[in-house]
Amino acid sequence: MKKALLVAASILIATSPMAHAAELKVLAGGSTTGWLNELSSQFERANGHKVTIHFDSTPNLIKQATSTPFDLGVVPVDVFRNAGAKARFAPGPTIDIARVGYGVIVRAGASKPDIGSPDAFKKALVDAKSITYLPASAAGAYVASVFEQLGVADAMKAKTVAQTSPGDIAKAVAKGDAELGLFLINVLMAEGVELAGPFPGELQNDLVFTAAVAADTSEADAAKSFIAFLQTPDAAAVIKAKGMNPG
Structure with missing residues (x-):
């Protein structure tokens, strides 16, 4: 119940007419392309934010995280096993968005x-x-x-x-x-x-794609709202339709 209220609150803030329109730069695993492109478009239409996604493999995502500015990641958990990449994200637990075998x-x-x-x-x-x-x-x-x-x-x-x-x-x-x-x-x-x-x-093993906000982003609120949007039931339905399991 608490998680549902937090998600709803984040989306309400993001869709408020007074909300700041952000330009979010997202790092994402290449295997999430199908559903993340669809959901980012839905998110943009809902609140006016612009989402630009760089899809790549884990080794390249680590390079991107440690060398270029970004606002959030939806990346394989393996990215966080690299100390340099992990340091570029805000401290605290990540949020699992999808998994697949x-x-x-x-x-x-x-x-x-x-x-x-x-x-x-x-x-x-x-x-x-x-x-x-x-x-x-x-x-x-x-x-x-x-x-x-x-x-x-x-x-x-x-x-x-x-x-x-x-x-x-x-x-x-x-x-x-x-x-x-x-x-x-x-x-x-x-x-x-x-x-x-x-x-x-x-x-068999599940590869988990997890989300976190960048440590130095100036768009933390919008980034958190996007992550919250990816946890909604509608987003879960899209993720499942594209062959992954939500959460």
Whole structure:
């Protein structure tokens, strides 16, 4: 009840005719593009603030956080594990906005491998002629750690078609450039591909996207209002429709 009142109060302040119209600079994980673009547009229409979002991978978000001015972040929790990046955010707890697990895709119409257990998943990876994912990201680091757990890391290096942006993973599989695509499930939802399934339970993990206000922002009130807006039931519905779980 208390959280609901705080969210409502923040939105009321942001939508007040007397509220200052801010220009918010947001750092965000590349996998949030679909729903965060939609919700930022809704937020802009509701209160007159302007939202500019820089989407990127975790390593690049850390570089951005430590070298450029911004007002808030909606970023993978891994960003806060970097001391330099964490120091650029206001002290205190972050607010989890969305989370999503990992899955595997194949080209539409192709045979789907059995990935229902770690052993079956390992066999599918070994049997695949090629795989694709985005190594230079928090999600990519987790995929690589799964290869290590399964004892196939070296074998995967030889057959990996590395991508530089999340959206290119599904495109590569759809075109036949790679047999299997591995990444966050919401990113893999695209035309021309089909989900073979999620990582098996023992190897599954949620990547959490969390929000916080920048330590030196001059638009703290507007930034807090945007974070509050991302916690509303309407925002949660958009996040869920785009393949992630709210909170």
